[in-house]
């Protein structure tokens with residue numbers, strides 16, 4: 001039995017009538033439809049097929065769902081946030097296509113299917129990633145309605161910052177450089193994760209709030225919420241790489257150990273890693289206190305992050 005912080009555990013075990021499974025299913029269906037409609041097959045067909053292959057390969061759609069939920073929570077609507085929600089998934093998908101390439105993690109499976117380069121070849125996979133990245137920005141600029149133009153510009157700038165060297169790209173570079181090194185510190189590991197995965201999760205939540213015109217005070221609380229769930233998400237990912245099966249993950253388990261990657265369990269052990277993730281989630285829940293019932297989706301998502309097994 002994993003030892004945990006009692007206060008954090010009590011927060012996580014508070015009874016709720018909110019049905020997260022139905023909520024995620026319904027929200028995911030909304031996002032899947034919007035994603036399918038966002039990108040039609042054009043010419044040359046091969047590149048569009050490759051982009052659609054990865055964009056529509058399933059996945060939890062956590063980033064778009066967070067963006068939509070936060071926009072509604074802070075006074076906006078689903079429609080206002082949907083183009084950004086789709087763009088977040090386009091960016092996430094392109095980062096995974098590139099991450100799986102032989103020059104990076106050299107993975108054969110993603111979301112239970114062959115990786116993009118295994119189906120379309122490395123050249124097309126690189127271009128499919130580039131195509132999705134560019135299209136994400138075009139899509140937000142062209143398709144966002146009923147939002148003040150200055151807020152649309154803020155969202156576009158924020159997305160650019162999240163993707164670039166200050167975000168995903170910077171985190172990925174340090175991650176690749178750290179591979180095989182046995183002396184990675186907790187600070188380096190935290191830098192990698194806050195940039196490589198945390199930044200996009202944070203931006204998913206914050207862009208939802210920006211689109212709705214939320215106050216600076218709300219954005220500060222939601223930023224803290226998203227930073228905590230982002231880090232907890234990564235810690236749990238590291239734990240699952242050790243404890244879950246290939247089937248549960250839809251990708252190869254045990255890869256971190258095989259690649260001698262520094263992970264939270266390798267630094268802290270499984271027990272402390274689990275306890276730390278639970279503490280982060282409890283603090284994330286504290287940020288939502290002023291919202292009452294309306295924040296149930298964000299609360300339930302936070303709890304799901306530490307209790308998931310895939």
Ligand code: FPP
Nearest residue numbers: 094095096098099105163168169172196197
């Ligand atoms: C998966 O991590 C990879 C990421 C979350 C992002 C990687 C970022 C890039 C490849 C940069 C992309 C380029 C741009 C322009 C955004 P992982 O390998 O730890 O997880 P996995 O087991 O799911 O592969």
Ligand code: MG
Nearest residue numbers: 099100105107
């Ligand atoms: Mg990888």
